[in-house]
Amino acid sequence: MLSTLLRGCCIAAAGGVMVLLSAGAPAHANDEVRIGLITGGCVGCHGGEGGGGHGIPNIAKTMTRAEFVATMKAFRENKNNPTVMNRIARGYTDEEFALMAIRWAKPE
Amino acid sequence: MAYTLTRRGLLASAAAVPLALAAPRVSAQARMRLVIIGGGFGGASAARFARDAFPDVEVTLIERARTFTTCPYGNLVLGGMRKIEDITFTYDGLARRGVRVVHDEAVAVDASAKTVRLRNGGPVSYDRLIMSPGIDLRWGAIDGYTEDAAERMPHGWAPYVQPITVLERQLRAMPDGGVFVMAIPDNPFRCPPGPYERISMVAHYFKQAKPRAKILALDAKNGFSKQPLFQEAWEELYPGMIEWRGASNDGRVVRVNPTAMTVHTEFGDTVKADVANVIPPQMAGRIARDAGLANQTGWCPVKPQTFESALVPGIHVIGDASIAAPMPKSGFVASTHAKQAVAAAVALHRGETPANPVYFNTCYSHVGTDYGISIVGVYRAEGDRFIEVPNSGGISPRNATMSRERKEEQRRLEAHYAxxxxxxxxxxxxxxG
Known part of the structure; x- marks a missing residue:
């Protein structure tokens, strides 16, 4: 499933019409739901659009997927002068970072 | 040319359809009816997520009140940092997004007929029910602490029973040099760091308006959430103002006398208060207990993967009413219960397997101006229980672990993040938004 998710651009069939989804969108509605669940923690502070505010960084389309995942992994190691993100990042898997990146990173 | 135009037209219209509608559906004719009882952090979050993630599901939210005042940030009203209207919301935004909002009281649930009976309107049928009933206060659990007593000795712990402004008015009217007494319950209760944020915010107010006032916190337990962070901050910001007494130091309040304005501890101490804030023991909201969702503890056991009741099939119980330890009873974590419960309810209705959950909590507490602290937790389901992911989460770093400059920066940032x-x-x- 992950390899499908991580492909940049997906084509889905809907009622015989080929729909070109926006770049970075997941292949299937169930994947989108799963991403919504995994990013349930992110949106609690960064907001539904990821824009942040009150000093909370904007995470919407500010990084490539690789940069996003690398940032999260660095937080796990207490890098980048963290306040809360180190404590948060240690609770998630690499696969979940990749799924988060689909929602937050620049379209690929 | 005509072909091209037609094709482009088709593409454009198809692209405008939301993603989930474009995906194959199990049942095209019958829209699933998801009904949610309770419009707090759990219920409102469930409604929003269901509406966004599942456009083909009919979402009904049953909530008796027209407005909702949050428990979070209620303490900032006491501290003078917020006004009650800043923390009060309507359901118009959810209604605009297509949630059917029914302002009525759910009085009974028939789990076999799958209907919810309302006080005023006709019954509401559901395919799956999500219940987010919040808490009820256990009147009488502390001897003498009745609904009447709560007017003299406010709890300020359930805004739908009593607005925080009742306590706020008493604090404003208290003379300088007076004693503010708090009775704090044993676990489990709503918002574990809440009483200690309240101590902090009242101290913040006293420091400016009533510098000779004292705070005595009588606690039915021996430790509390973010304890070292709170206690370090109290010493630093409000030296000499706050006394906290745990259970083994005779901190458990067993009786109150609202006429004499006294509280009485387990081993016989009598404390006279100028203002008394009594936070009594709690249990799941009545509708959940009446529906047979609670066990002998007064709280509702659930399946960790789906938040479906362990006692009654087809009903998911989320938020404070559920038994979900080691997760705290908090607003944020309720919003992640909500999303998992919605996704699981839809999956189960469609005969699919629900995704493995990850639940998440961050609780910020304000301790003073530009002084915030937090606790974080990431949780998963393991068999029939919830677990906290090892080596994750935890509280903000303590004073001793940082330079003074770094600590000030950390506390300031966390106040803003809050x-x-x-x-x-x-x-x-x-x-x-």
């Missing part, structure tokens, strides 16, 4: 957290969470649950 404001962002509150805004992001409430905007989403009420459909405002």
């Amino acid at each position: 404001d962002g957290w509150y805004e992001a969470l409430t905007r989403q649950m009420f459909g405002l």
Whole structure:
């Protein structure tokens, strides 16, 4: 499933019409739901659009997927002068970072 | 040319359809009816998520009140940092997004007929029910602490029973040099760091307006959430003002006398208060207990993967009413219960397997101006229980672990993050952004 998710651009069939989804969108509605669940923690502070505010960084389309995942992994190691993100990042898997990146990173 | 135009037209219209509608559906004819009881952090978050993630599901939210005042940030009203209207919301945003909002009281649930009976309107049928009933207070659990007593000795712990402004008015009217007494319950209870943020915010107010006032916190337990962080901050910001007494130091309040304005401890101490804030023991909201969802503890056991009741099939119980330890009873974590419960309810209705859950909590507490602290937790389901992911989460770093400059920066940032957290969470649950 992950390899499908991580492909940049997906084509889905809907009622015989080929729909070109926006770049970075997941292949299937169930994947989108799963991403919504995994990013349930992110949106609690960064907001539904990821824009942040009150000093909370904007995470919407500010990084490539690789940069996003690398940032999260660095937080796990207490890098980048963290306040809360180190404590948060240690609770998630690499696969979940990749799924988060689909929602937050620049379209690929 | 005509072909091209037609094809382009088709593409354009198909692209405008939301993604989930474009996906194959199991049942095209019958829209699933998802009904949610309770419009707090759990219920409102469930409604918003269901509406966004499942456009082909009919979402009904049953909530008796027209407005919702949050428990989070209520303490900031006491501290003079917020006004009650800043923390009060309507359901208009959810209604605008297509949630059917029914302002009525759910009085009974018939789990076999799958209907909810309302006080005023006709019954509401559901395919799956999500219940987010919040807490009820256990009147009489502390001898003498009745609903009447709560007018003299406010709890300020359930805004739908009593607004925080009742306690606020008493604090404002208290003479300088007076004693503010708090009775704090044993676990489990709503918002584990809440009483200690309240101590902090009242101290913040006293420091400016009533510098000779004292705070005596009588606690039915021996330790509390973010304890070292709170106690370090109290010493630093409010030296000599706060006394906290745990259970083994005769901190458990067993009786109150609202006429004499006294509280009485387990081993016989009598304390006279100028203002008394009694936070009594709690249990799941009545509708959940009446529906047979609670066990002998008064709380509702659930399946960790789906939040479906362990006692009654087809009903998911989320938020404070559920038994979900080691997760705290908090607004944020309720919003992640909500999303998992919605996704699981839809999956189960469609005969699919629900995704493995990850639950998440961040609780910020304001301790003073530009002084915030937090606790974080990431949780998963393991068999029939919830677990906290090892080596993750935890509280803000303690004073001794940082330079003074770094600590001040950390506390200042977390105070601002707290404001962002509150805004992001409430905007989403009420459909405002």
